[in-house]
Amino acid sequence: MERSRLITAMEGILGTEGVIHEHEQLRTYECDGLMNYRVIPDLVVLPETGEHVQRIVKLCYDEGIPFVARGSGTGLSGGALPVKSGVLIVLTRMRKILEVDIPNQRIVVEPGVINIWVSQEVADEGYYYAPDPASQIVSSIGGNLAENSGGVHCLKYGFTTNHVMGAEVVLPDGSVTHIGGGLAPDAPGYDLLGAFVGSEGTLGIATKITLRLVRVPESVQTLLAAFEDPEGAGGVVSGIIGEGIIPAAIEMMDRLTIEAVEAAVHPGLPDAGAVLVIELDGPEAEVEEQFGRVLEICEENEATEIRVAEDDAERALFWKARKAAFGAMGRISNDYYVQDGVIPRTELPAVLKRISELSEDYGLRVANVFHAGDGNLHPLVLYNNSTEGEAEKAEKLAGDIVFTCLEHGGSLTGEHGIGEDKKKYMPKMFTDDDMNVMQLLRCAFDPHQLANPGKIFPTPRLCGERPGPFHMHPLQKAGIVEQF
Amino acid sequence: MQTERGITGDLRQIVGSDNIREATTEDAIEGVQPALVVEPGSVEEISGVMKLAAREGLAVSPRGGGTKTHLGDAPRQLDLIVSTTRMNEIMEHTPGDQIFRAEAGVRLEDLQERISESDQMLALDPPESGATLGGIIAANSSGPRRYKYGTVRDLIIGITVVLHDGTVAKAGSKVVKNVAGYDLSKLFTGSLGTLGIIATANFRLHPLPKASRTVAVEVESPQQAQEATQSIVHSQVEATAIELHYAEDEKLLTVLLESIPGGMDAKVETASFLLKQFGEVRTLSEEEEDHLGPLTPPAVADEIVLKLGAPPAELGSVLESVLGAAERRGLAHPRITGHAGTGVTFIGFSGEDEDAAVGFVGEMREIQTRKSGNVTLQRAPLTLKQRVSTWDNGGDYLGLVRRVKEKFDPRGGMNPGRYLGGL
Numbered sequence: 001m002e003r004s005r006l007i008t009a010m011e012g013i014l015g016t017e018g019v020i021h022e023h024e025q026l027r028t029y030e031c032d033g034l035m036n037y038r039v040i041p042d043l044v045v046l047p048e049t050g051e052h053v054q055r056i057v058k059l060c061y062d063e064g065i066p067f068v069a070r071g072s073g074t075g076l077s078g079g080a081l082p083v084k085s086g087v088l089i090v091l092t093r094m095r096k097i098l099e100v101d102i103p104n105q106r107i108v109v110e111p112g113v114i115n116i117w118v119s120q121e122v123a124d125e126g127y128y129y130a131p132d133p134a135s136q137i138v139s140s141i142g143g144n145l146a147e148n149s150g151g152v153h154c155l156k157y158g159f160t161t162n163h164v165m166g167a168e169v170v171l172p173d174g175s176v177t178h179i180g181g182g183l184a185p186d187a188p189g190y191d192l193l194g195a196f197v198g199s200e201g202t203l204g205i206a207t208k209i210t211l212r213l214v215r216v217p218e219s220v221q222t223l224l225a226a227f228e229d230p231e232g233a234g235g236v237v238s239g240i241i242g243e244g245i246i247p248a249a250i251e252m253m254d255r256l257t258i259e260a261v262e263a264a265v266h267p268g269l270p271d272a273g274a275v276l277v278i279e280l281d282g283p284e285a286e287v288e289e290q291f292g293r294v295l296e297i298c299e300e301n302e303a304t305e306i307r308v309a310e311d312d313a314e315r316a317l318f319w320k321a322r323k324a325a326f327g328a329m330g331r332i333s334n335d336y337y338v339q340d341g342v343i344p345r346t347e348l349p350a351v352l353k354r355i356s357e358l359s360e361d362y363g364l365r366v367a368n369v370f371h372a373g374d375g376n377l378h379p380l381v382l383y384n385n386s387t388e389g390e391a392e393k394a395e396k397l398a399g400d401i402v403f404t405c406l407e408h409g410g411s412l413t414g415e416h417g418i419g420e421d422k423k424k425y426m427p428k429m430f431t432d433d434d435m436n437v438m439q440l441l442r443c444a445f446d447p448h449q450l451a452n453p454g455k456i457f458p459t460p461r462l463c464g465e466r467p468g469p470f471h472m473h474p475l476q477k478a479g480i481v482e483q484f
Numbered sequence: 485m486q487t488e489r490g491i492t493g494d495l496r497q498i499v500g501s502d503n504i505r506e507a508t509t510e511d512a513i514e515g516v517q518p519a520l521v522v523e524p525g526s527v528e529e530i531s532g533v534m535k536l537a538a539r540e541g542l543a544v545s546p547r548g549g550g551t552k553t554h555l556g557d558a559p560r561q562l563d564l565i566v567s568t569t570r571m572n573e574i575m576e577h578t579p580g581d582q583i584f585r586a587e588a589g590v591r592l593e594d595l596q597e598r599i600s601e602s603d604q605m606l607a608l609d610p611p612e613s614g615a616t617l618g619g620i621i622a623a624n625s626s627g628p629r630r631y632k633y634g635t636v637r638d639l640i641i642g643i644t645v646v647l648h649d650g651t652v653a654k655a656g657s658k659v660v661k662n663v664a665g666y667d668l669s670k671l672f673t674g675s676l677g678t679l680g681i682i683a684t685a686n687f688r689l690h691p692l693p694k695a696s697r698t699v700a701v702e703v704e705s706p707q708q709a710q711e712a713t714q715s716i717v718h719s720q721v722e723a724t725a726i727e728l729h730y731a732e733d734e735k736l737l738t739v740l741l742e743s744i745p746g747g748m749d750a751k752v753e754t755a756s757f758l759l760k761q762f763g764e765v766r767t768l769s770e771e772e773e774d775h776l777g778p779l780t781p782p783a784v785a786d787e788i789v790l791k792l793g794a795p796p797a798e799l800g801s802v803l804e805s806v807l808g809a810a811e812r813r814g815l816a817h818p819r820i821t822g823h824a825g826t827g828v829t830f831i832g833f834s835g836e837d838e839d840a841a842v843g844f845v846g847e848m849r850e851i852q853t854r855k856s857g858n859v860t861l862q863r864a865p866l867t868l869k870q871r872v873s874t875w876d877n878g879g880d881y882l883g884l885v886r887r888v889k890e891k892f893d894p895r896g897g898m899n900p901g902r903y904l905g906g907l
Contacts, residue, residue, distance in 0.1 A: 101795075104798075148663045161667070162638050171884070175883075176880070178879060183795035183827075184827055184855075185793045185826050185827050186674075187879075188878055189875075189881065189882070190679070191624075191671060198666075199666060217720060217722075241580060241582065244604075246691065283721060283750060283754070286744060286750075342659045342661050343659065344578060344580075345581050345582075375659055410657065410659050414661040414662060414663065416663075418664055422664075426665065429657070430655075430665060431653075434654050434665070435665070436651075438655065441666050441668070441671065441891070456665065
């Protein structure tokens with residue numbers, strides 16, 4: 001289909017307001033939160049309803065046009081990177097909270113709803129939405145679902161996948177289906193919802209999402225503890241887990257991160273080699289006793305300073321410091337490259353040592369900020385893009401860090417997703433058979449590979465289903481995929 | 485199928501002659517007897533068996549502890565049972581990481597015993613004794629503690645599967661937090677052997693609770709059962725399980741509370757305070773506590789068990805509809821138990837009058853599916869399953885279920901006929 005005819009057809013669905021096709025405006029959408037990759041989409045469409053999404057996708061399907069869904073564009077793996085000659089479906093106009101069902105602890109929202117709005121909506125009822133990625137004030141629920149977002153509280157409460165209970169999904173052929181029970185448990189059949197959450201937009205577009213709401217805990221206690229070095233902080237993490245305590249969160253920042261955060265948001269962090277933020281929540285008597293034990297463990301590991309949050313304002317300050325970490329890097333470095341590797345918690349000392357060796361070898365600084373409780377590291381490789389060759393060097397160092405995670409039994413990514421950025425590393429973690437079997441799922445949902453093609457897998461496969469005489473798939477022509 | 489020397493001989497080559505035998509009537513599934521039972525001892529051996537099965541066009545049914553073989557419709561074809569009995573190694577348990585990796589044939593009891601040495605547990609407590617990890621995943625078995633910890637999908641972190649043609653694939657990892665690649669662990673959860681054989685699995689663990697007590701309240705009506713459940717659900721007591729035992733003579737809602745010794749009394753006090761508005765509250769004896777409620781009378785020989793999934797806040801109307809339908813069909817007061825906090829209810833009733841049973845199941849399905857709930861025949865005689873399927877039709881996602889099945893098992897050799905939609 002010619003571009004002009006496609007624009008007319010889309011305008012027929014959405015009106016002229018809902019279609020962006022001017023080059024300058026399209027540039028706004030050329031990347032997501034990861035700016036290393038940029039592609040200007042052919043067309044951006046802004047649906048306002050599930051029916052709009054369905055008609056857009058059906059049109060794409062009929063014309064063999066690839067499409068990419070995008071929420072707020074805060075993703076850090078290039079998952080919402082547009083595809084060339086494709087349509088970018090931006091869901092930011094689908095922002096309605098459709099239904100609140102406190103008795104069943106559920107809420108139904110459209111994909112463009114911002115994460116924090118969900119908690120705000122039900123706060124008066126004593127409820128909240130547990131997954132809290134650092135981007136929660138801007139990132140959308142649809143994007144969270146696509147990436148299976150984590151956050152600082154997943155150690156106790158789980159990830160997005162544990163909190164999405166049902167979804168209305170527009171499949172890549174434009175049909176609509178409902179997966180997951182929503183309100184009722186144990187819907188018969190395969191756990192299609194479990195497979196869909198975290199599929200990075202490659203299996204379809206969720207247009208209505210049912211989330212689980214969690215009761216606000218009776219008591220919350222938060223402390224910030226400083227240590228001379230990360231080893232001391234690591235000892236606290238092992239100590240807490242060893243006691244059978246599951247805190248709501250344990251976060252760690254190293255010296256470089258502390259400096260950056262201090263420069264950016266001035267939370268008054270102690271001068272230290274490492275800082276932990278530890279939060280416990282639950283019934284009061286339980287929290288009281290366990291928090292006392294956590295304080296002892298910090299002292300046993302020679303904390304140089306311990307601050308207990310006296311009230312919500314101080315607690316908020318601790319979290320502000322932690323959640324500002326990525327953005328704060330701009331204060332100490334022109335550019336930085338984030339990794340998202342995961343390691344078994346017990347490997348933390350060995351991996352930190354290796355990261356500091358690598359940092360020295362490459363002559364680049366690495367700041368470490370991570371979800372220490374679940375072993376999810378966010379090493380930030382600092383570099384200067386205007387220095388010749390340093391960007392490449394930073395990317396290589398970041399790669400070596402993630403390979404270190406794999407060598408220690410971990411994963412490429414804990415919450416940012418594979419997207420465009422890490423697909424080249426997939427063969428380090430999975431065999432060809434592993435990836436081919438994963439792509440069987442892709443072929444069941446999206447036989448023509450129109451939904452966010454080219455992401456996750458280094459070698460996308462066509463599913464060999466196109467009937468009739470052979471003609472080259474548009475993606476094949478563009479050199480994006482090869483025939484299975 | 486003919487047990488030609490060729491096939492048997494080839495299987496012997498793969499698994500060793502001690503690990504293959506002719507099937508007996510005891511191996512039959514819903515009256516369909518396979519020819520052979522093989523017990524591969526490794527992922528490679530499972531793969532070898534499946535390659536051969538594909539070559540010979542054999543229909544394969546995977547089996548763990550055999551505790552759930554009654555779940556599902558009658559097989560359309562059954563030649564070979566692949567038993568995971570010998571796949572019983574716990575490959576790794578790292579207490580500091582709160583994870584383990586194990587082969588699918590490891591029995592849950594054995595695993596828990598081993599893990600408990602480190603004061604940890606796998607937070608799954610299905611009632612069947614002798615169930616294996618692979619079977620628990622395939623049947624998506626769960627128990628009372630699902631209220632706090634979730635079900636298999638919330639605890640499994642990695643899987644190795646063998647497909648119909650012997651392809652071995654893994655997904656996930658051994659770390660709790662991981663979003664690399666598609667989550668096939670969840671896809672295989674509840675797949676009942678129809679997508680492939682689960683060979684190994686990795687799970688996250690939880691600390692063993694240091695103290696526990698169960699409080700119970702005597703309720704009088706469906707509405708009260710619902711209200712008592714809701715009072716705990718919306719409190720901040722963080723209960724571990726909320727169970728319902730609803731018989732004609734004793735109607736009890738029990739709440740399992742787990743904590744540290746110093747937190748126990750306060751939890752019991754809060755829960756008791758909430759529950760006492762509905763009736764007399766007591767703390768269960770240790771013997772009763774093992775069952776999270778009164779010892780339910782043993783099932784009668786011809787008992788049919790339905791599993792209902794419904795929104796938890798509708799417990800009252802679910803119970804009313806069950807009792808009403810049973811009465812209209814002339815059935816005695818059903819044996820009702822359930823995970824009240826999560827909306828799962830089990831209905832046991834006599835299958836003596838099959839027409840009445842068919843009518844009852846039909847009425848339950850009509851009511852439940854209208855409210856986007858579900859009804860599964862957990863246990864039923866074959867004659868009943870031939871009249872009403874084990875499963876609901878699955879709603880508008882059935883087409884997608886079918887396409888997934890076609891991709892993973894294009895020749896239809898994996899447990900054919902037992903799943904919903906005749907898959």
